[in-house]
Amino acid sequence: MVIGSVQIANLEEFSPESMLHASNDIAAINSWLRASTKNSKHTFDSYAREARRFVIYLNSINIGLKQVKGEDIDNYLNILQYPPAHWLIPDDQQITTSTQCMSAALSESSVNHARTVIKGLFSYLNDAGYLKGNPVALTARIKSEQESMAEKALVVPAWNTFWKWVVQKTEAATEKDKALWMRNRFMCAVLYHTGMRLSSLVAARMNSFYRKNIGSELIWHLAFPMKGKRLHTVIATNSLMDELVSYRKYLGLQDFPAPAEDTPLIMAYRKKAPISPRGVEYAISEMVEQAASDCNDPFIADEIRKITPHTFRHTHATHRLLAGASLLSTQKTLGHKSITTTTIYAAVVDEMLLNESDMFGEFSEQQKIGN
Template identity: 25%
Template sequence: MKWLDILKDYQFYLKIEKGLSKNSIDSYSRDVKKLIYYLEENNIIVTPISITNDDIQQFIYTAAKSINARSQSRLISGLRNFFDYLVFEDYRKNNPTDLIESPKIGRKLPDTLSLEEIDLLINAIDLSEPQGERNRTILETLYSCGLRVSELINLKLSDLFFEEGFIRVLGKGNKERFVPINTQTQKYILFYINTIRVHLNIHKKYEDTIFLNRRGKILTRVMIFTIIKNLAVKAGIKKKISPHTFRHSFATHLLERGADLRAIQQMLGHESITTTEIYMHLDKSFLKDVLNTFHPRK
């Protein structure tokens, strides 16, 4: 059995059986491709069925020389999932990564923006250009709804339920959720749709997509990253920020103002509450206020 043949089967499994997005499938595939490349470079002749724990240990040891602990952990996790699939399909009797320990890593706290910094970024946008209105609407939507960048670029006109005060979002694993949207952000979206987007020569495939480039096609993830990076430089913000920073800021600011963690979990589309708990990186004074406000024996 050849590596690339089984990798194609694995990708099909991730898409059909697991319902993963293209980005997630690409991420899992990269881990396996790194192993394949290592085997070819070192002329190690093994198949997905015959590869041993020792082979993979040596690969991880070699990879560890050029990647950090977090990347090592991600790589091991990706390979473990791949070999779990082989066991599940009865190609193998055991998973050769079972005895490989991931490096200990601390839980990385996400960077956030203050309200002032968010205003600085938005104020740095040149609204005299057509894409300026679009970019302002993008930042407002990211922050007010806590969206992932993939969720933002795939947002559809048919996903807007403004009369009810919600937007429909297709998240990880094609899971649908409804996220509340404030009236101010609704106004920005409607203004962009009615004054900028309406004048674009929209590609037939993207007639229902909200945010488009000047050629009437869907924006890429890279383009959103570039827009935010350039605005950060223009606004004089030194933090390393990305579209995900707005999502982190959304959750943190809600939590700081007393929002329920379970409600934030639903809005973010986290499957597990433990993922949302990372936003509990708040100062002690806030926690003290929560205790004084809500404890029955304050």
């Protein structure tokens, strides 16, 4: 394969051990891979796959990185979503052309992931002075016509896979990395079980957890600021409280926070300060990239790749409804001013609503018989 005057043979040439050098396109890509993956094999493998595929495309149109225009990026993304026959690996696995590198068309989320990676490549090479301009910035992220808030939620198998991966990583972490994984696990649990926004997470304190009487029981709640600085309260699930206790025990604290414990709920890694919004985004993006790379199911991997801090909120809402919670209780938990907003999530629980309709129909018929 040739880019400009540089010959490359296969993916192995993209090596994280390569020397930082930018006298040609391949050396420039190696430099970016080394700087961007931080010696993480998971991230390296993912970025290298995208780089190799992009290099194949550039070779097919006989240009190098410095000649790429916005239209070239659009054409490339279109190929990923609607690959022509000569880009697909044949059923007999007999590769006859250099462009046969795809087993099937990529999903919208995978195409967007490819765009993000290539955009990062151009940004890095711009900062390094190797390129001038970022043609990817001229292109738009692919968006489904039916994309909605509910569609940004994870399907249940994807959430289960991601959460199981987080738990396993935490349990297998070395003593050196244990603190980071314990914090990240608790952070994911808080986001999923409460549906809180990123801004609320970074503002929450340990004493945001408090007990309140409901009937004859003392129930744990979590209070945190929402949009407009209004204070919002949700009931803390048993699963969330288990995660809280586990996290606090690791920190050497009592199981439950005291009313005077006004410390950040989520701390910055190795700092005695609250985590920043950017810190949350970075931590989650690192986990997402690794989890997707470790996933053997392409569909589930694509689902995991779309996770952002706000994905947890959408997932919380749809999973509540799937579990049988009412729209009214879900509206209250999410803090929506209008139930119309909450109703959007019901689009993904049509089967549940249909079953409830059947139940109501049976109930109505029984009432007629009773009369």
